[in-house]
Amino acid sequence: MLNVEKILFPIVMLFYLAAMVLYFLFTALKKEKAAKWAFRVQLGTLVLHTLVLICRGIGAGRLPMTNQYEFASSFAWGLCLVSLVFIWRFRFPLLGTFAVPVILLILGYAALQSREVHALMPALQSGWLGLHVSTAIIAYGAFGVSFVISLIFLLRERRSDDSFWARSIPASEKLDLISYRSVTLGLLFLTFTILTGAIWAEQAWGSYWSWDPKETWSLVTWLIYAVYLHLRIRRGWKGRTAAIFAAIGFLCVIFTYIGVNTLLPGIHSYK
Amino acid sequence: MRKIRDLLTSMSFAIVLLVLLAACCAFGSFITQGQTYEWYAGAYGERAAVLIMALYLDDIYHSWWFFALGGFLCLDLLLCDLVRLPSLIRRTKKAIDPQSILRSPVTASLSHVADPAPVFSALHMPEPKAFGQDGVSGLFSVKNRAGLWGAWVCHLGILLLILGFGLGQMTHMEYTVYGVPGDEKPIGDTGLTLSIDDFRIDRREDGTARQYTASITVSGKNAAAQSGKASVNHPAALHGLKIYQNSTGWAAAVTVSRDGETLQEKVLCAGEYMPIQALPELSVFFNAFYPDYAPAENEALEGHAYLYTLYYRGQIAGMNILLPGEVITVDDYTIRFSDPQEYTLLQVKQDRFTSLALMGGLIVLIGLLLAFYCQPRTLWALSGQDGLWNVYGFSPKGGALFAEQLHSAQEATPKLQKEE
Numbered sequence: 001m002l003n004v005e006k007i008l009f010p011i012v013m014l015f016y017l018a019a020m021v022l023y024f025l026f027t028a029l030k031k032e033k034a035a036k037w038a039f040r041v042q043l044g045t046l047v048l049h050t051l052v053l054i055c056r057g058i059g060a061g062r063l064p065m066t067n068q069y070e071f072a073s074s075f076a077w078g079l080c081l082v083s084l085v086f087i088w089r090f091r092f093p094l095l096g097t098f099a100v101p102v103i104l105l106i107l108g109y110a111a112l113q114s115r116e117v118h119a120l121m122p123a124l125q126s127g128w129l130g131l132h133v134s135t136a137i138i139a140y141g142a143f144g145v146s147f148v149i150s151l152i153f154l155l156r157e158r159r160s161d162d163s164f165w166a167r168s169i170p171a172s173e174k175l176d177l178i179s180y181r182s183v184t185l186g187l188l189f190l191t192f193t194i195l196t197g198a199i200w201a202e203q204a205w206g207s208y209w210s211w212d213p214k215e216t217w218s219l220v221t222w223l224i225y226a227v228y229l230h231l232r233i234r235r236g237w238k239g240r241t242a243a244i245f246a247a248i249g250f251l252c253v254i255f256t257y258i259g260v261n262t263l264l265p266g267i268h269s270y271k
Numbered sequence: 272m273r274k275i276r277d278l279l280t281s282m283s284f285a286i287v288l289l290v291l292l293a294a295c296c297a298f299g300s301f302i303t304q305g306q307t308y309e310w311y312a313g314a315y316g317e318r319a320a321v322l323i324m325a326l327y328l329d330d331i332y333h334s335w336w337f338f339a340l341g342g343f344l345c346l347d348l349l350l351c352d353l354v355r356l357p358s359l360i361r362r363t364k365k366a367i368d369p370q371s372i373l374r375s376p377v378t379a380s381l382s383h384v385a386d387p388a389p390v391f392s393a394l395h396m397p398e399p400k401a402f403g404q405d406g407v408s409g410l411f412s413v414k415n416r417a418g419l420w421g422a423w424v425c426h427l428g429i430l431l432l433i434l435g436f437g438l439g440q441m442t443h444m445e446y447t448v449y450g451v452p453g454d455e456k457p458i459g460d461t462g463l464t465l466s467i468d469d470f471r472i473d474r475r476e477d478g479t480a481r482q483y484t485a486s487i488t489v490s491g492k493n494a495a496a497q498s499g500k501a502s503v504n505h506p507a508a509l510h511g512l513k514i515y516q517n518s519t520g521w522a523a524a525v526t527v528s529r530d531g532e533t534l535q536e537k538v539l540c541a542g543e544y545m546p547i548q549a550l551p552e553l554s555v556f557f558n559a560f561y562p563d564y565a566p567a568e569n570e571a572l573e574g575h576a577y578l579y580t581l582y583y584r585g586q587i588a589g590m591n592i593l594l595p596g597e598v599i600t601v602d603d604y605t606i607r608f609s610d611p612q613e614y615t616l617l618q619v620k621q622d623r624f625t626s627l628a629l630m631g632g633l634i635v636l637i638g639l640l641l642a643f644y645c646q647p648r649t650l651w652a653l654s655g656q657d658g659l660w661n662v663y664g665f666s667p668k669g670g671a672l673f674a675e676q677l678h679s680a681q682e683a684t685p686k687l688q689k690e691e
């Protein structure tokens with residue numbers, strides 16, 4: 001199974017690359033047909049990517065979400081899923097143009113990580129692990145989408161006189177609303193992630209909150225997105241300032257995920 | 272007073288407080304916590320170390336100013352929820368009052384609709400009700416009024432969560448007990464005793480640990496014995512205490528004998544002393560195994576040496592390595608190390624406010640669900656003189672997306688529109 005995964009993984013990356021090219025074609029040439037095909041290819045790649053994760057899960061005999069490689073792959077999967085839902089729901093293919101390169105970047109990071117399968121230490125063998133990590137994947141995916149939308153928002157603002165951007169991007173108000181939807185999805189799931197993590201930590205280590213850097217940074221992320229929500233309510237700070245905070249929020253997400261493991265010490269870094 | 276209240280309950284203040292809190296939390300993760308002055312001086316320089324100690328940056332999350340920040344947040348949340356409660360109740364009541372609906376802002380509208388019923392159902396609104404007022408008649412339908420309470424419930428949850436966490440921090444008790452099967456040890460100053468009845472390590476084929484399980488009994492003078500099992504991820508709850516299988520360490524049996532007769536025997540955990548009863552001024556200390564153990568089942572446990580220290584009247588009298596089979600000889604007594612084994616380290620905790628914090632967390636989740644996925648919306652239709660209807664919608668959070676939905680509802684029912 002692990003061999004199947006090994007073969008499929010680069011194929012998945014190639015397919016994402018194909019989807020990216022199609023999205024670029026759509027953006028550059030304004031061809032709706034390319035957008036349709038890009039969406040289909042991305043959807044197909046999601047199915048293939050799911051297969052890769054299933055193979056990994058079967059091969060390792062557990063959920064494929066417990067080391068940097070597996071989590072990066074799952075994170076990319078979550079971003080792919082959430083972006084597809086948002087593209088479909090809000091008829092917004094331009095999201096794919098920006099999201100698929102981010103997915104590829106994350107997969108590139110995954111490809112650089114060790115793929116060895118290690119047995120789980122006892123503390124990691126908990127039903128809460130599955131809930132904790134799978135909600136984190138959706139949360140991170142949703143925040144990734146909001147990051148991409150915020151970038152588009154800021155780009156649109158800077159180039160409001162450029163007719164190409166004005167034509168191919170929804171109005172700022174709608175962008176702001178879509179970004180809000182993705183942040184709310186992410187925040188809901190992040191809250192769930194933190195709660196399940198706390199319940200699990202209580203059972204495994206006897207303390208539901210111990211200011212471990214990863215815990216701390218997920219709280220920082222949570223607070224930043226809370227600030228975003230409040231900024232949106234306060235008139236005047238809705239568009240630009242909120243978009244900047246949504247972008248900062250995602251940088252916190254990335255730091256929580258990569259920076260904490262590599263730069264700071266803590267319980268989460270034993271993986 | 273009013274000014275202070277207005278400032279505290281203002282959105283800008285909340286934002287500043289939240290940003291400040293996020294910044295402090297982040298800051299604390301960059302400075303290694305819980306070290307000594309000397310450590311900081313070595314790592315960051317003398318000046319920085321003085322600053323770190325003066326501002327309690329060595330233990331940010333337990334510093335008085337961090338607590339104060341948390342307290343401020345609580346006060347702010349409480350004030351905000353109290354101040355907004357009456358208007359929230361009023362808004363909830365008004366949301367289904369036709370007179371208020373007629374005066375409410377409009378997010379999007381449709382005109383010249385022949386039959387409004389399909390628009391209501393296309394937007395998944397509840398069955399519309401008829402109303403007639405001041406010569407105006409029409410239909411209205413209100414959905415997700417509970418969503419108005421989302422932020423309020425969320426803030427209440429955060430308040431309870433912080434309260435539960437803070438009270439827990441202030442009142443919780445925590446003890447560590449370690450030992451091997453047969454040991455009976457006091458649990459701090461609780462007056463209770465913990466007996467380790469058994470300790471098992473379940474290993475996989477490759478020798479890595481799958482699970483550690485300690486069977487334990489807690490009893491006291493006025494407390495009947497209660498037994499249970501504590502394993503990783505499955506703490507035991509006995510006499511209101513939660514007992515966690517936290518970690519393990521290495522131990523060895525130490526035997527004192529003379530002329531082949533065993534005088535004293537004890538399992539000594541690494542890091543423990545044993546006074547020799549027959550030689551009252553002498554005690555033996557088990558430092559560690561040598562070389563350090565990387566435990567694996569198929570490894571010959573007996574192949575390792577024991578690092579020990581002998582103390583005579585509290586002073587080090589000797590320190591050495593004992594190979595398997597070797598013994599320490601003092602006068603005609605022999606001290607032997609054997610039977611290497613793992614001991615269990617159990618953490619005993621009591622936090623009466625965990626459930627309050629958990630409840631707060633769940634309330635936050637409910638609040639967020641209400642705020643985000645139960646968005647209130649009102650749809651009403653007024654009949655015009657030409658027999659056609661005008662349909663109005665109000666969705667405070669829907670904006671352009673709601674307008675799109677409303678217009679696509681009209682597109683979905685084209686046959687029902689009459690041309691003017």
Ligand code: HEM
Nearest residue numbers: 226229233280282285288289344347348351422425429642
């Ligand atoms: C400093 C403490 C805080 C104060 C004073 C405060 C105040 C407020 C106020 C006045 C609103 C407007 C509600 C409305 O217009 O309906 C609001 C909304 C909200 N607040 Fe807070 N807030 C605080 C902290 C938080 C925190 C830490 C969170 C965590 C996520 C939070 C989550 C929310 C949410 C979800 C909304 C509704 C936003 C929406 O529906 O889009 N608040 N807050």
